[in-house]
Amino acid sequence: NYNFNYITLEDTLAAAMVTSLTWCGKDNDAEWFHYVSCPNDCKDNIGADDPFWGIASKTFAQKFVGEIYLVLNGSQSNDRPSFRNNSFFARYELPNLQRKGPYRVTKLNVLRLHSPDQKVVEKCGENSLITLHTIVRSYQIEYLCKDDPEELILIMCSYEWEARECQLERQVLRKEWNQKLLRKSNSSYHSVSFLFLIFLLLILPKK
Known part of the structure; x- marks a missing residue:
């Protein structure tokens, strides 16, 4: 629907500037950060990004209005809940x-996605989604969960083109598209044929 714009926190300017950065915290230091070096295996990194992303997430959520969407992964590794x-x-x-x-x-609106060729860990109405449903309803907010909406399947399959489920989706899509093209082609053919027949009737000598 072109009347809706979906914006994630990472789409905002402030968040986009720091996405994928490695945060280096430094305990018992007035500045709280390592500015000289930042080894990826530094144990002090744990939780160093929480203050920024925590405040950013809180502020972002406070700006939500009306109907909102939450995309959750239903195929988490190690059977982690969504x-x-x-x-x-x-x-x-x-x-x-x-x-x-x-x-x-x-x-x-919870949009539950299951990664192609991966195990389905949870579906709408199961396990952790029951907990989420209960919390949301306690806030007097309407709740709806949908498994694998078509528009998001197409996006996922653009990255996982060779996955089994995506190949089946491609076959169905190709069949429907061919039918659309064929009907259009036949329609054009009949239109041209009809015009040609009228042309012949006009130019043929009358007896």
Whole structure:
């Protein structure tokens, strides 16, 4: 639907500038950061990015209005649940959704995706999604969960073109597209034939 714009936190200017950066915290230091070096295996890195991303997530969530969308992975490695109480969404965004006034969140749409050729760990209405549903409804916010919406499957398959599920999707899409093209082609053919027949009737000598 071209009337909707989907924006993630990483799409904002401030977040885009620091996405994928390695944060180096430094305990017992007034500046709290390593400015000289930043080894990737530095044990002090753990949680160093929490202050920034925590405040960013909270502020971002407070700006949500109306109907919002949450995309969750239903094929997490190690059978991890899609919704986790220690995630940034659970800690900083979900509790800070506006629940009152004209600029409140009215509905949360959960889009559950399952990665091609990977195990299905959870589906809508199961396990951690039941917990999420309960929390959202306690906020007086409408809740809807949908497994593998078609528009997102097409996006996933653009990256996993050779996956088994995507090959099946391609076959169906190709068949439908060919039918569309064929009908258009036949329609054009009949239109041209009809015009040609009229032309012949006009130029042929009348007896």
